[in-house]
Amino acid sequence: MPDQHNPPGDTADDSHVNFSMVIASAVHDMKNSLGMLLHSLDSLREEHRDTLSGSLRFNTLQYEAERVHSDLVQLLGLYRLGEHTLSAHSEEHFVPDFLSQHLARHRPLLEGHNISYSIDAGEVLGYFDEDLLTGVLNNTINNAIRYTRSKILLTAEQRDQFLVIGVEDDGEGYPEHMQKTGSVDPKPVDFNSGSTSLGLFFASSVARLHRDGPRQGFIKLHNQGTLGGGVFEIWLP
Known part of the structure; x- marks a missing residue:
């Protein structure tokens, strides 16, 4: 008789989620999106140099985006370090x-x-x-x-x-x-x-x-x- 809690062919192990891998995948997507945002901010600064270069709000926006992007890069690196897949290729x-x-x-x-x-x-x-x-x-x-x-x-x-x-x-x-x-x-x-x-x-x-x-x-x-x-x-x- 099939288990009432699991569809036929499924086991409890099949439903187990590798949460670290899910987080790493999400971080990777966020990093790529922020990279596109930073590229857009650079383009906006170039197009409106006279008005944006000295804008405190724009500079703060770009700085915080750079900081978060850097944090995400580091998180991915540390995830790979924990998975023993990070090495230096000099x-x-x-x-x-x-x-x-x-x-x-x-x-x-x-x-x-x-x-x-x-x-x-x-x-x-x-x-x-x-x-x-x-x-x-x-x-x-x-x-x-x-x-x-x-x-x-x-x-x-x-x-x-x-x-x-x-x-x-x-x-x-x-x-x-x-x-x-x-x-x-x-x-x-x-x-x-x-x-x-x-x-x-x-x-x-x-x-x-x-x-x-x-x-x-x-x-x-x-x-x-x-x-x-x-x-x-x-x-x-």
């Missing part, structure tokens, strides 16, 4: 060009907020996964836009046999409890500040995926930069 890159390309993406927003920007990289080559570093860099630049007063500096150099890519600003800097060198573990949401530490955990995870023998990457947060504010660094072997 290739050689000319770092000044890599930094210039990503700074260009944020240039309209930087100029809309009257934030000056520059790159100090020299002739540096590095091996890293471009897609993973793009996610880290976009999130870090977004944070710098939020906390800076008027300046952002991107840096790159070879130091102690590591490629060190940094993002500096002239804001208040990192509070003492956040300044550290090494890995970052996920933390509960701070409902007073709204901080989730998602970006730092993602950046730390990406850094650790880059390995060279026994050495692996890490991040460093400090306030000893040239602009007097916070300095984010990712160290890649």
